[in-house]
Amino acid sequence: MNNVAVHLDDFSVRAGHREILSVDSLAVSRGEFVGLLGPNGAGKSTLLRCLLGMQPHARGGAHVLDRRVNRLPSGDLARLRRRVGFVPQILPARSEMPLTVREVVAIGRTGIAGLLLPLKSGDWRIVDEWLERLGLTSLARRGFSEISGGEQRKTLIARAMVQNPELLLLDEPTANLDLGWRERIVELVEELYRQTRITVILVCHELEVLPPCCSRVVVLDEGKIIADGGPGEILTAARIQSLYGPTLEVVHNAGRWAVVPGGTNHA
Amino acid sequence: MLDLTFWASVIAGGLIAGGSSGLLSVYIVGMRIPFLGVCVAHAALAGAVFGALGGLAGPMLLVPALAGAMVTALALGLADPRKIHMDANVVMGLLFSVTMGLAFVGFGLFGVLGKSDNDVRSLLWGSLTYCRWSDVWLMLSAALALGLFVLLFGKEMRAILFSRTDAQAAGIRATGVWTGFLVLTAALMTVNFQTVGGLMIYSLITNPAAAAFQLTRGGRRVTILAVILGAISGGGGFILSAITDLPSGAVIVLFSSLLVFLAAVFRHVRHRG
Numbered sequence: 422m423n424n425v426a427v428h429l430d431d432f433s434v435r436a437g438h439r440e441i442l443s444v445d446s447l448a449v450s451r452g453e454f455v456g457l458l459g460p461n462g463a464g465k466s467t468l469l470r471c472l473l474g475m476q477p478h479a480r481g482g483a484h485v486l487d488r489r490v491n492r493l494p495s496g497d498l499a500r501l502r503r504r505v506g507f508v509p510q511i512l513p514a515r516s517e518m519p520l521t522v523r524e525v526v527a528i529g530r531t532g533i534a535g536l537l538l539p540l541k542s543g544d545w546r547i548v549d550e551w552l553e554r555l556g557l558t559s560l561a562r563r564g565f566s567e568i569s570g571g572e573q574r575k576t577l578i579a580r581a582m583v584q585n586p587e588l589l590l591l592d593e594p595t596a597n598l599d600l601g602w603r604e605r606i607v608e609l610v611e612e613l614y615r616q617t618r619i620t621v622i623l624v625c626h627e628l629e630v631l632p633p634c635c636s637r638v639v640v641l642d643e644g645k646i647i648a649d650g651g652p653g654e655i656l657t658a659a660r661i662q663s664l665y666g667p668t669l670e671v672v673h674n675a676g677r678w679a680v681v682p683g684g685t686n687h688a
Numbered sequence: 689m690l691d692l693t694f695w696a697s698v699i700a701g702g703l704i705a706g707g708s709s710g711l712l713s714v715y716i717v718g719m720r721i722p723f724l725g726v727c728v729a730h731a732a733l734a735g736a737v738f739g740a741l742g743g744l745a746g747p748m749l750l751v752p753a754l755a756g757a758m759v760t761a762l763a764l765g766l767a768d769p770r771k772i773h774m775d776a777n778v779v780m781g782l783l784f785s786v787t788m789g790l791a792f793v794g795f796g797l798f799g800v801l802g803k804s805d806n807d808v809r810s811l812l813w814g815s816l817t818y819c820r821w822s823d824v825w826l827m828l829s830a831a832l833a834l835g836l837f838v839l840l841f842g843k844e845m846r847a848i849l850f851s852r853t854d855a856q857a858a859g860i861r862a863t864g865v866w867t868g869f870l871v872l873t874a875a876l877m878t879v880n881f882q883t884v885g886g887l888m889i890y891s892l893i894t895n896p897a898a899a900a901f902q903l904t905r906g907g908r909r910v911t912i913l914a915v916i917l918g919a920i921s922g923g924g925g926f927i928l929s930a931i932t933d934l935p936s937g938a939v940i941v942l943f944s945s946l947l948v949f950l951a952a953v954f955r956h957v958r959h960r961g
Binding site: 473475477495496499500501502503504505507509513517518519520521524525527528529531532533534536537539540562563564565580584 | 853859905906907
C-alpha cells in the first residue's frame with residue numbers, strides 16, 4: 422500500500438467529440454483533505470464519477486486506493502467501491518418506496534455484507550452508531566422522504582460512513598440547503614475528518630463550503646486543472662474574479678473562506 | 689353458495705396470483721415502471737406467435753412465450769440507464785413497440801400460411817374462472833421462485849429501489865440483481881397471464897403496493913402488507929364476483945382499486961387527525 426489514495430495520469434474523458442475532462446497529473450495523498458473547486462460544468466462531478474469507475478469513455482490512468490479503476494473487472498470494481506464513500510450532489514428522486522432513514526443508512530453496509538446474506542447484527546450496530554454520531558437517531562424510523570433536505574444530506578453522509586471508507590467523495594454536499602444547514606454540514610464534515618483522518622475530496626463551487634481542515638484546493642475550469650495548492654495560495658481575489666466575476670471579493674476568517682459582492686467595478 | 693370442491697382451485701389461483709403480484713408491485717411501483725406488465729405481455733405474445741408458427745401448440749406454447757418475455761426482461765435489465773442515457777420507461781416503450789410489431793407480423797403470417805391463431809390468443813388472455821390445479825401448481829412454483837429471490841437479494845433490491853446509481857456507487861452488484869429480478873418477474877407474469885388474464889395482472893402489479901405505501905413505511909412492512917393486500921384482492925375479488933355473478937377479472941380490478949382509494953382516505957384522515 423503506497424501513500425497515494427488517488428492518482429490520475431494523462432487522464433481524459435470525452436463526451437462525443439468534446440473533451441470534458443483532461444488531467445495531466447493529479448495525486449492525492451492518504452489522509453489529505455482536498456477541495457475541488459470550479460464553476461458549473463468545470464468537470465468536478467465527472468472527475469468524482471471517474472474515481473468511482475462510473476464514467477464511460479475515460480482514457481488514461483486513474484488509480485484509486487492502489488487499483489487502476491478504469492481497467493478493473495466488474496467484481497473488483499464493486500469491491501473497490503465498497504472502500505469509497507460517496508455522497509451524491511443530487512438527492513435521489515423521491516422514491517415511491519417509503520424506506521426509513523435507518524434503512525437508507527443500511528444501504529452502505531449492503532455491498533460489504535455480500536450477496537445472499539442478510540445484514541448481520543454487527544452491520545446494524547454500525548448503522549445505529551453512525552445514526553447516533555450524526556444526531557439522526559430520533560429520525561431513524563421516519564420515512565426518508567418525510568425529513569428535510571438537510572437531514573437527508575446527513576443521512577447520505579451516514580450511509581457513506583457506515584462503509585468505513587478509506588476515501589470519502591463529497592459532491593456538493595450543501596447544494597440547495599439554507600444557510601443554517603450549510604453551516605451544520607460544513608461543521609459535520611470538519612468533525613468527521615478530524616475524527617477519522619480519512620482521505621476526503623470535497624467538490625463545491627462555493628468557497629463557504631470549504632471547512633478549516635481543507636489543506637489543499639484544486640481548481641478546475643473547462644475540464645482542466647488551472648490551479649493546485651494551499652487555500653491561501655489559490656483562493657486569491659484575482660483568481661475568484663476570473664472564475665466567477667470581476668465584482669467579487671474574497672474574505673478569509675478563522676480558517677473559513679467566503680466570497681462577497683465587492684466593489685472593484687463600483688470603486 | 690360457492691361449491692368449494694369445484695372452486696377451490698380458482699380461489700387458490702386468485703390468492704397466489706394476487707399475493708405474488710402484490711410482492712412484484714412493491715418493486716414495480718417502487719421503481720415507477722408499471723408499464724412493465726404491458727411490455728412483458730407483448731414480448732410473451734411475440735414469443736408465442738413465433739412458437740406457434742414454428743409448429744408448437746397447446747401448453748407447449750408457454751415455452752416460447754416465456755422465452756420472449758424473459759429475453760425482453762434481460763434486455764431491459766442490462767440496459768443501464770446511466771450508460772445508455774435513456775430512462776427505463778423509454779427503453780420499455782421501445783421494447784414494447786418492437787415486440788408488438790413482431791407479434792402483429794406473426795399474426796399476419798398466420799393468415800398468409802392459412803393457420804389458426806386461437807391457441808396463441810388464449811395463452812395470454814386466460815380467465816381465473818378456468819384456473820385448474822395444474823395451473824395453480826405452476827403459478828405457485830413461479831411465486832415461490834420470486835419469493836426466494838426476494839429473500840436472498842432483499843437488501844440489494846432495497847438499495848436499488850432507493851437509487852440504482854447510488855447502489856452501484858456503494859459497490860452493490862445492482863445490474864446483475866436487477867436483471868435477475870426482471871427475468872423472474874417476466875416468467876411469473878407470463879405464467880399468470882395464461883391463467884388469470886392480463887387485465888387482472890396489470891392491476892395487481894400496481895394496486896397492492898400503491899395501497900401499502902399509503903398505510904405504512906419500511907421495506908419489510910410494506911412488502912408484507914402488499915402481499916396481503918394482493919391476496920385479498922385476488923381471493924376476495926373472486927368471491928365477490930361469484931356472489932354477484934359479475935366477471936371475475938373486472939371485479940378483482942375494481943376491488944383492488946377500491947383498496948387503494950380506502951388506503952388513501954385512511955392516510956388523509958390519519959394525517960389530519
